[in-house]
Amino acid sequence: MVLNALLDQLFPQGHRIDVRDDVLSGTASTSAGEVTVIGTANKLEVGVDHALALAATVIASTKADPQRPIVMLVDTAGQRLSRRDELLGxxxxxxxxxxxxxxxxxxxxxxxxxxxxxxVSGGFLSFGLMADSIHALPEAQVRVMDLRAMARVTKQPLEKLQALSKSSPVFAPGVQNYVAMGAVESVWEGDLAGALVEALQAPVAGDQRRARGAERGGRTRARDVAAAVEAGEA
Structure with missing residues (x-):
């Protein structure tokens, strides 16, 4: 979805969002009150300067109004793979x-x-994945690692991983697979402003991703293994 159209649908009561170097920052109005907005656009590869800009908006928001919600809009191709960014840490x-x-x-x-x-990968892990709840549009693309990269890291044949991806959401990209694993809580269609307000007003019950993954059949062992470890059984 085009960014401007998305902003208008999410915040029909108005928004004041600046886009600079494909980094989003600003505020918006919802029926649940004012929110701070941060995010990325145009499949941004997030580098050190972008991370600093995003963090600055978050810090300014929590200083000005600690309880103001923060909405993160995600469109990133991962972290910036440049010598400068790596040398800066x-x-x-x-x-x-x-x-x-x-x-x-x-x-x-x-x-x-x-x-x-x-x-994708570090660009998502550093901010979008930090949320209390993560949602997606149907056309979004969600993946932590490409299967070719996964094959190189795990030293497993690509063909084996491709076969596994057909039966296990853990090895497969795509919104519905991440919904099945519990990482994405829901897919938003239709009334985006209403879906956002519902997410802002939903009770926070801690990290439910393992439980959702077990219930949805996408991660069948994570919840039980974590419980066994906590109980000292593993």
Whole structure:
């Protein structure tokens, strides 16, 4: 979906969002109150400068109004793979962004993510995946790692992973697979403004991804293994 059309549908009561270097920052009005908006556009590869800009908006929001919700709009092709960003220590900048979001949550802000384009690897992990609830549009593309890259990392034949991806959502990209695993809570269609308000007002019950994955059949063992470890049985 085109960004401007998305903003108008999410925030029909008005929005004041700046887009600079494909980084979104600003505020918007909803029937549940004012929200801070951060995000990325045009499949941005998130680098150190982008991470700093996103973190600055989060910190400013939690200083001005600690309980103001933060809505994260995600369209990223991953982290920027440049010599400059690696030499500057991009992992530290991503950690700074994640800490800023964690601080906002601890101070009472609700964090909601919507994947409207792509969400890939470090570019997604550093901010969109930090939300209390993650949602997506039907046409969004969600993947942590391409199967070719996964084959190189795991030292498994690509053909084996491709076969596994047909039966296991863990190995397959796509919104519906991430819904099955519990990582994406829901897919939004139709009234996007209403869906956002519902997400902002939903009770927070901790991290339910393992439970949802078990219930939906996408991650059948994670919940039980975690419970066994917690109980000292593994």
């Amino acid at each position: 991009i992992n530290g900048y991503f950690a700074h962004l994640a800490k800023a979001l964690d601080l906002a949550r601890r101070r009472g802000a609700r964090l909601v993510s919507l994947v409207y384009g792509e969400s």
